[in-house]
Amino acid sequence: xxxxxxxxxxxxxxxxxxxxxxxxxxxxxxxxxxxxxxxxxxxxxxxxxxxxxxxxxxxxxxxxxxxxxxxxxxxxxxxxxxxxxxxxxxxxxxxxxxxxxxxxxxxxxxxxxxxxxxxxxxxxxxxxxxxxxxxxxxxxxxxxxxxxxxxxxxxxxxxxxxxxxxxxxxxxxxxxxxxxxxxxxxxxxxxxxxxxxxxxxxxxxxxxxxxxxxxxxxxxxxxxxxxxxxxxxxxxxxxxxxxxxxxxxxxxxxxxxxxxxxxxxxxxxxxxxxxxxxxxxxxxxxxxxxxxxxxxxxxxxxxxxxxxxxx
Amino acid sequence: xxxxxxxxxxxxxxxxxxxxxxxxxxxxxxxxxxxxxxxxxxxxxxxxxxxxxxxxxxxxxxxxxxxxxxxxxxxxxxxxxxxxxxxxxxxxxxxxxxxxxxxxxxxxxxxxxxxxxxxxxxxxxxxxxxxxxxxxxxxxxxxxxxxxxxxxxxxxxxxxxxxxxxxxxxxxxxxxxxxxxxxxxxxxxxxxxxxxxxxxxxxxxxxxxxxxxxxxxxxxxx
Numbered sequence: 001x002x003x004x005x006x007x008x009x010x011x012x013x014x015x016x017x018x019x020x021x022x023x024x025x026x027x028x029x030x031x032x033x034x035x036x037x038x039x040x041x042x043x044x045x046x047x048x049x050x051x052x053x054x055x056x057x058x059x060x061x062x063x064x065x066x067x068x069x070x071x072x073x074x075x076x077x078x079x080x081x082x083x084x085x086x087x088x089x090x091x092x093x094x095x096x097x098x099x100x101x102x103x104x105x106x107x108x109x110x111x112x113x114x115x116x117x118x119x120x121x122x123x124x125x126x127x128x129x130x131x132x133x134x135x136x137x138x139x140x141x142x143x144x145x146x147x148x149x150x151x152x153x154x155x156x157x158x159x160x161x162x163x164x165x166x167x168x169x170x171x172x173x174x175x176x177x178x179x180x181x182x183x184x185x186x187x188x189x190x191x192x193x194x195x196x197x198x199x200x201x202x203x204x205x206x207x208x209x210x211x212x213x214x215x216x217x218x219x220x221x222x223x224x225x226x227x228x229x230x231x232x233x234x235x236x237x238x239x240x241x242x243x244x245x246x247x248x249x250x251x252x253x254x255x256x257x258x259x260x261x262x263x264x265x266x267x268x269x270x271x272x273x274x275x276x277x278x279x280x281x282x283x284x285x286x287x288x289x290x291x292x293x294x295x296x297x298x299x300x301x302x303x304x305x306x307x308x309x310x311x
Numbered sequence: 312x313x314x315x316x317x318x319x320x321x322x323x324x325x326x327x328x329x330x331x332x333x334x335x336x337x338x339x340x341x342x343x344x345x346x347x348x349x350x351x352x353x354x355x356x357x358x359x360x361x362x363x364x365x366x367x368x369x370x371x372x373x374x375x376x377x378x379x380x381x382x383x384x385x386x387x388x389x390x391x392x393x394x395x396x397x398x399x400x401x402x403x404x405x406x407x408x409x410x411x412x413x414x415x416x417x418x419x420x421x422x423x424x425x426x427x428x429x430x431x432x433x434x435x436x437x438x439x440x441x442x443x444x445x446x447x448x449x450x451x452x453x454x455x456x457x458x459x460x461x462x463x464x465x466x467x468x469x470x471x472x473x474x475x476x477x478x479x480x481x482x483x484x485x486x487x488x489x490x491x492x493x494x495x496x497x498x499x500x501x502x503x504x505x506x507x508x509x510x511x512x513x514x515x516x517x518x519x520x521x522x523x524x525x526x527x528x529x530x531x532x533x
Contacts, residue, residue, distance in 0.1 A: 005319050005327035038460040043485075053485040054478060106412050114469055114478065115462035118419050124412035125337075159326060166334060174341040174417045181422030182365035191512075195423030198509040200446045201468040211515035281461035 008162065011155035013297040014137040018091065020164060021098075021135035023289030024126045025088030028105055030282040031123060032081045044115045045074050045108060054112065062107040069111055080104035088130070091140020095131055102127035119283040125167055126286060133160035153297070161293045162239075168290035169235040172267075176228025184225050190218040192225075202278045220273070227266050234263040238294045260294060267291065333413070336404040341415035344397050345390045348418070352474045354383065357426040357508075428471035428504035428527075430458065434490055434497035443490065453490070471504050471527070480529060487531030503528040 035041055046052035050071050058064075066073045084101025087093045093100075105127065109120045134156040136142040143152050179185070183192035194217040197207040210217060237260035240251040254260075268291070271284035292300065353359060360379070367382040377385070401408075408414040429446040432453060443453035446467070457463050470479035483502035490500045507523025 001327065002319065004331070005323050008327055008330055009319060009323045034460065035462060038456045038463075040457055040460055040462065043457060044462060044466075054481050102412060112466075114466040114475075117461060117465055118417060121414060121416060124414075128411050128413055159330065163330065163333065167337065170337060170341050170415070171417050174343060174415070175419045178343045178418050178421045181362055182369070183423050184421075187369070188365075192420070192423050194512060195425060195509055196420055198515075199424050199427045200429050201424075201427060201464050203447070205447065208510065208515040211510070211512040214512040279459070279461050279464060 008159035010158050012158045013153040014134050014156045014158075015139065015151075015297040015300050016161050016292045016295060017130075017133040017135040017156075017158075017164075018137070018139035019292035019300070020126075020289055021091065021130050021133070022089050022139070023285065023292075024123065024130050025085045025101070027119070027123055027126070027282045027286040027289055028081055028085030028088070028101055030285060031119060032078055032085070032105065032108070034281070036078060036082075041074065041078055042071070045069070045078075045111045046071055054114070056111045057113050060107045060110040062103050063111070074108060074111070077104045077108040081108060091136040091142050094136045094142055098127060098131045098135070102131060117281050117283060119281050119286050122171065122283070122286050126164075126289060129160055129164050129167065132163070158296075161296075164290050164293035165235055165238050168287065168293075169231050171287070172228045172231035172234075176225060176231060179225055179228070184221065186222070186225075190221040190225075193217040193221040197277060202280060204277060204279055207277065223266065224270055227263070227270070231263075233259060234267075234294070237263065241299075242296060264291060264294060332407075336407055337413055337415050339404070340401055340408065341417060342397075344393060346394075346416060346418060348421075349390060349394060350472075350474045351387070353472055354387070356472065358422065358424050361425055362422055423509075426506060426508055428506040430467050430471075431503050431505060431525075432486060432490065433501045433503075434494050435499040435501070436494070436496045440501065443494075454486075471506070476527075479527065483529035484531060487529070491531065491533050498533050500531045501528055502531075 035044070042051045043053050045056070047056055047069055048054065056069050062077075063069050063073060066076070080100055081104040084097055084104055087097035088101060102124070106124050109116055109124075137154070137156050138152045139150060144150050146152070179192070181192060182188045183190070183195060191214075194210060194214055197203055197210050197217070237254045240248075240254040241260050243251065244255055268288065271288055274280060275284040295303075354363075363379045363383050363386075367377050367379045370377055370382065430444070431442060431446070431451075432444040433440045433442050435441075442451045444455065444458065445451040446458065458467060466482070469475045470482055479502075486502065487500035491497055503525050504527045505523050505525050507521040510519060510521055
């Protein structure tokens with residue numbers, strides 16, 4: 001237990017947490033802003049008497065406290081989510097902005113349980129973790145106002161970074177375990193991706209042309225299934241990279257083989273392909289928001305320096 | 312630039328206890344469970360029945376002796392037991408999930424839907440029916456900005472399942488009234504689904520069109 005407590009007692013500059021905050025804020029803006037843009041707010045989040053398409057789900061404490069889901073309350077929550085998301089991107093208002101965003105976002109998306117996706121749940125989880133983290137300590141307006149600079153390398157508690165890593169690994173791992181269709185699992189024909197792309201519910205355009213690339217969809221099915229089911233290895237690889245100074249053959253092998261980077265690259269490809277071919281809302285964006293947490297401040301700043309020197 | 316302190320104060324221990332609690336709570340809820348898939352009506356749809364047949368074949372190949380119906384009943388009993396046990400295990404964490412927003416449910420694309428359905432809206436004008444919207448159609452685009460949005464895709468996907476029939480009725484009524492307002496000449500509106508089997512790679516490559524049936528017709532008259 002001492003080792004456990006000591007591991008989470010570490011500090012480092014909050015750069016990974018700041019990048020996470022920015023991407024989570026963008027995901028909130030996308031998840032709510034797109035509804036406003038499509039003119040769907042009254043359709044899906046208003047009561048029938050106010051022009052909505054179905055009876056809304058009751059019981060959200062914020063909405064109850066505000067007097068119920070009247071159009072004024074709903075629009076207030078929509079704007080609070082959008083402004084809160086913007087404040088998170090800019091890094092202003094610290095935890096208060098995150099709290100307001102979380103309360104408003106969860107309240108408004110709770111109103112209609114037919115029009116949500118897993119991304120609502122993932123954003124809600126992400127906002128909670130953001131609230132726990134000192135995420136506006138750097139790369140933020142708060143930092144600029146406090147220190148006069150956009151960045152601040154003062155070490156801050158970094159334990160939330162590991163909760164972020166754990167959360168996204170848990171998402172991938174358990175979604176992989178539940179892909180039990182005979183089209184997904186080894187021993188079958190690995191045709192799941194091909195057939196999912198044929199579903200009109202999610203694809204962006206007619207996908208019959210994919211039949212010419214069936215083999216690639218089979219490879220994609222197999223890779224994504226194994227990638228998800230063995231996602232805990234990604235979490236382990238991040239831990240091994242962060243504790244590289246310790247001994248152990250497995251740790252050394254993971255670091256030498258760049259298991260963490262292999263997982264990251266596959267994850268990015270996986271989400272970009274999903275985003276290009278399917279409309280599943282901001283699911284890819286909110287998933288990718290978790291990725292900076294796999295790297296420490298030193299690694300991220302070194303990568304940024306390398307990128308700038310090449311540019 | 313990671314730094315750590317050698318002495319652990321009370322805050323470090325309290326934080327460790329919270330982290331252990333949080334990780335336990337989210338892991339238990341995220342573990343596989345059928346959740347909203349516990350619907351016997353949904354289990355009777357062609358997509359799910361095809362999965363039962365495929366898995367019965369696999370299980371029997373390992374030396375078991377099930378018919379697809381027996382296999383389905385066994386799974387239903389197992390899943391029901393799992394859901395009851397899960398409810399008990401998760402009960403102590405209920406307040407935590409509710410107030411922190413840390414509920415977990417990651418059942419995403421567990422299986423391809425081999426028998427999906429395309430939504431269509433038609434209106435009757437001067438005794439003739441005319442299509443005004445069809446899912447992902449480039450030609451029939453009435454309020455497509457609604458139905459192309461991922462949130463509405465999620466709703467329409469649900470409404471094609473039989474256990475959402477009551478919600479589908481309300482949805483049809485909603486868009487029916489809207490269409491009758493926006494098309495003053497229309498005397499009736501129809502919402503229906505075209506259900507079909509998705510084409511295999513060979514069928515798609517041959518240029519074949521999906522073969523299916525119209526159903527779930529709901530007509531709203533002026």
